Each structure stands twice: as C-alpha cells, then as structure tokens.
Amino acid sequence: xxxxxxxxxxxxxxxxxxxxxxxxxxxxxxxxxxxxxxxxxxxxxxxxxxxxxxxxxxxxxxxxxxxxxxxxxxxxxxxxxxxxxxxxxxxxxxxxxxxxxxxxxxxxxxxxxxxxxxxxxxxxxxxxxxxxxxxxxxxxxxxxxxxxxxxxxxxxxxxxxxxxxxxxxxxxxxxxxxxxxxxxxxxxxxxxxxxxxxxxxxxxx
Numbered sequence: 468x469x470x471x472x473x474x475x476x477x478x479x480x481x482x483x484x485x486x487x488x489x490x491x492x493x494x495x496x497x498x499x500x501x502x503x504x505x506x507x508x509x510x511x512x513x514x515x516x517x518x519x520x521x522x523x524x525x526x527x528x529x530x531x532x533x534x535x536x537x538x539x540x541x542x543x544x545x546x547x548x549x550x551x552x553x554x555x556x557x558x559x560x561x562x563x564x565x566x567x568x569x570x571x572x573x574x575x576x577x578x579x580x581x582x583x584x585x586x587x588x589x590x591x592x593x594x595x596x597x598x599x600x601x602x603x604x605x606x607x608x609x610x611x612x613x614x615x616x617x618x619x620x621x622x623x624x625x626x627x628x629x630x631x632x633x634x635x636x637x638x639x640x641x642x643x644x645x646x647x648x649x650x651x652x653x654x655x656x657x658x659x660x661x662x663x664x665x666x667x668x669x670x671x672x
Contacts, residue, residue: 468537469548470629473655474638476622477648485610485624486599488645493603501525501596505657506565508587518577519546519657520568520588522553522561529558531571542651543631549574565590594660606634613656615663623652 476482489495506520507513513520517536522529531551538545551571553561560567565588572578597612611623626634642649654662 469534469544469546469627470631471544472626472628472631472634472638473542473544473652474624474642474649475652476624477650479620479622481647481649482610482612482622484645484647485641488641489601489603489608489610493601493608496600496602496607498600499525499598501598502593503596503656504562504593505591505660506561506568506588507591507661508584509589509591510587511591511661512584512587514657514661518580519655520565521657522558524558529553529555531558531561531568533572533574533577535577539655541653544655562590592660592664594656596656604637606630606637608638613659615660616667619659619663621659623656624649 476485502524504522504524506522519532519534519536521532521534523532529552531553533549533551535547536544537547553571557567557570566585568588569578569581569585572581595614597614599610601608601610606626606628609625609627611621611625613621613623615621624638626638628634641647
C-alpha cells in the first residue's frame with residue numbers, strides 16, 4: 468500500500484528556497500529525470516474509476532506502474548500500487564500498442580475489467596518530472612518540478628510513509644519556518660496532465 472503526503476509550492480522562488488534549506492539541513496540522496504507516459508481511454512474511463520496506468524522512463528529503466536486508488540483527499544493519497552520493470556522492447560511496444568498492458572497484469576479482477584475496455588485504451592499524454600530527494604529525520608523528502616507541454620510548470624513535495632502525522636509535522640514546520648508559500652495538493656500528476664489536455668482541446672474547439 469502506498470501512502471503519500473503531497474504539497475504544492477506556490478512558485479519557483481519557493482521551490483528554490485526549499486531546495487536551499489534541504490541542502491543545508493538534510494542529506495542529498497540524488498536527482499532523477501523522469502518521463503511519464505499515461506494510458507487511458509479518450510473519456511478517461513480508467514482514471515475516473517480510480518485506476519492508473521503509467522510507464523516511467525528513468526535513466527536506463529522502464530517502470531510500468533498500476534495504481535488502484537483507495538483514498539484521496541487534499542494532501543493525502545492512499546493507493547494499492549504494483550510496479551513492473553520492463554525491457555526497452557516491451558516499453559516501446561506499449562507506447563505503440565497500449566492494449567499490450569494486458570501482458571503485465573496479474574490481478575484476475577483487473578484483467579477481466581481491462582479486457583472489456585482495452586480496445587479504446589490509448590497513450591493519452593506525457594509529462595516530465597525532475598525529482599530531487601533528500602533524507603531528513605528519517606524521511607525521504609521528494610521535491611518535484613513537473614513540466615507539462617511548453618508552458619505549464621508545477622512544484623510539488625511528496626513524502627511516502629505510513630507515519631503521516633510525524634511527516635506532516637516535519638514538512639509543515641519547515642514551510643512555516645522558511646516562510647515558503649504552500650498548499651495541500653488536490654491533484655495527482657496524471658490529473659494535472661489530463662486537465663492540461665482538456666484545456667488544449669477546449670481552446671482548439
């Protein structure tokens with residue numbers, strides 16, 4: 468089960484301020500450049516039913532993720548998650564033929580559900596994410612810079628942990644001490660992408 472605290476930072480200035488603080492107070496654990504591909508039907512049938520299909524390219528790895536949402540509220544996401552490491556060949560096939568997702572499913576109920584609607588599944592869109600990770604007080608704090616299209620940029624902070632209240636106290640204390648502008652994040656990354664695509668279609672119609 469994945470339990471995530473999620474925050475949105477107001478600006479690039481707040482993002483840089485937080486990075487500066489964490490570099491001074493925490494332990495730098497690394498940086499990742501991620502390209503995320505999201506699959507769904509044109510009507511977003513799967514995501515509207517709490518099912519996410521994502522392929523993530525990260526360095527020389529291709530990670531396919533299936534998430535089943537269990538609980539979602541501002542600042543907190545709880546989901547059942549399965550990750551599968553794919554070969555470059557299979558990852559390339561998925562982008563061309565998303566119905567191939569059935570090859571990596573092992574949940575009987577999900578397979579049956581997928582088979583009913585797989586003819587309509589498509590690669591809906593992509594987003595890029597720069598993730599920088601710091602260790603502080605035994606928590607991995609992930610600071611994300613999300614790029615969608617040519618102009619949309621979002622700044623997020625994520626902490627994956629079952630110790631929600633302890634992590635919440637830590638990060639919100641940091642925000643308040645550093646005068647960083649923040650709010651609880653209402654959207655997961657896929658929703659940001661889908662909303663952006665809806666805006667584009669609306670402008671084009």
